[in-house]
Amino acid sequence: MPQATDLRKMFNIQPDPEAALVALAGNPNTGKSTIFNALTGLRQHTGNWPGKTVLQARGTFIFRGHKYILVDLPGTYSLLANSAEEIVARNFLCFARPDATVVVADATCLERNLNLVLQVMEITSRVIVCVNLMDEARRKNIFIDTECLARELGVPVVATAARSGQGVAELKAGIDDLVRGRIVPTPRRLVYDPEIEDALTRVEQQIPGEIKELFNARWLAMRILDNDRSTLDNIRQYLEPAEWGVLRERFKYCPT
Numbered sequence: 477m478p479q480a481t482d483l484r485k486m487f488n489i490q491p492d493p494e495a496a497l498v499a500l501a502g503n504p505n506t507g508k509s510t511i512f513n514a515l516t517g518l519r520q521h522t523g524n525w526p527g528k529t530v531l532q533a534r535g536t537f538i539f540r541g542h543k544y545i546l547v548d549l550p551g552t553y554s555l556l557a558n559s560a561e562e563i564v565a566r567n568f569l570c571f572a573r574p575d576a577t578v579v580v581a582d583a584t585c586l587e588r589n590l591n592l593v594l595q596v597m598e599i600t601s602r603v604i605v606c607v608n609l610m611d612e613a614r615r616k617n618i619f620i621d622t623e624c625l626a627r628e629l630g631v632p633v634v635a636t637a638a639r640s641g642q643g644v645a646e647l648k649a650g651i652d653d654l655v656r657g658r659i660v661p662t663p664r665r666l667v668y669d670p671e672i673e674d675a676l677t678r679v680e681q682q683i684p685g686e687i688k689e690l691f692n693a694r695w696l697a698m699r700i701l702d703n704d705r706s707t708l709d710n711i712r713q714y715l716e717p718a719e720w721g722v723l724r725e726r727f728k729y730c731p732t
């Protein structure tokens with residue numbers, strides 16, 4: 477059974493028990509790289525994602541004596557992946573299982589950005605929402621009630637204007653609080669129609685325990701119900717053939 481740390485190696489993340497892994501996700505052009513630069517300064521490394529022509533940027537920062545490895549994911553509107561960028565972002569969140577995921581959202585068009593936030597919250601509860609471009613929003617007379625947003629989403633929300641560095645210290649503190657367990661998010665769960673919820677429960681119950689340790693079972697059940705071949709095909713690459721065989725046997729829709 478592969479461990480989470482083994483899966484991280486597939487993304488060129490070397491195991492480092494001292495360091496926490498943090499992903500930066502978000503729609504295109506929301507300021508992810510600006511935040512990445514503000515957090516990591518010159519401690520950066522860029523290359524391609526293994527097997528892809530999509531650029532990968534990794535960097536480190538130290539906060540309150542703790543080391544963080546930050547990964548700047550490609551900009552995506554969705555994790556229901558079609559493009560190479562979406563597949564990279566989804567696979568990283570699902571398989572590298574970061575200790576925290578910062579979803580950077582554009583304060584000037586928050587509603588559109590929340591779609592990805594909700595999708596990320598279905599995969600992991602270790603989420604912080606960073607509402608960036610607050611200066612632009614102010615200029616357009618848009619007011620964001622971040623406390624209300626945090627209550628509604630059930631995850632911490634930090635407001636930033638990253639180009640001028642505003643809020644970046646608070647974001648660092650938020651990441652540290654989340655990783656150290658001082659904040660425990662309780663993401664709002666999307667509840668589907670009763671028939672779908674019923675089916676999800678039944679599928680979830682049939683997912684073998686070892687696989688549940690590796691992936692969020694509810695999320696995996698949704699992908700199986702969706703017959704989401706792209707995700708299931710990728711999951712196969714991360715499982716031993718015997719484990720995949722068990723999934724295939726139980727769920728006839730899993731690709732061969």
Ligand SMILES: Nc1nc2c(ncn2[C@@H]2O[C@H](COP(=O)(O)OP(=O)(O)OP(=O)(O)O)[C@@H](O)[C@H]2O)c(=O)[nH]1
Nearest residue numbers: 503504505506507508509510551608609637638639
């Ligand atoms: N006014 C303002 N501009 C910002 C802020 N954050 C980023 N920008 C600008 O927004 C543009 C996009 O920023 P990036 O950091 O490249 O955005 P990104 O999310 O990495 O973009 P992709 O990687 O293409 O998805 C740049 O011109 C930044 O200087 C901010 O808080 N306020």
Ligand SMILES: [Mg+2]
Nearest residue numbers: 508509510548
């Ligand atoms: Mg970028």
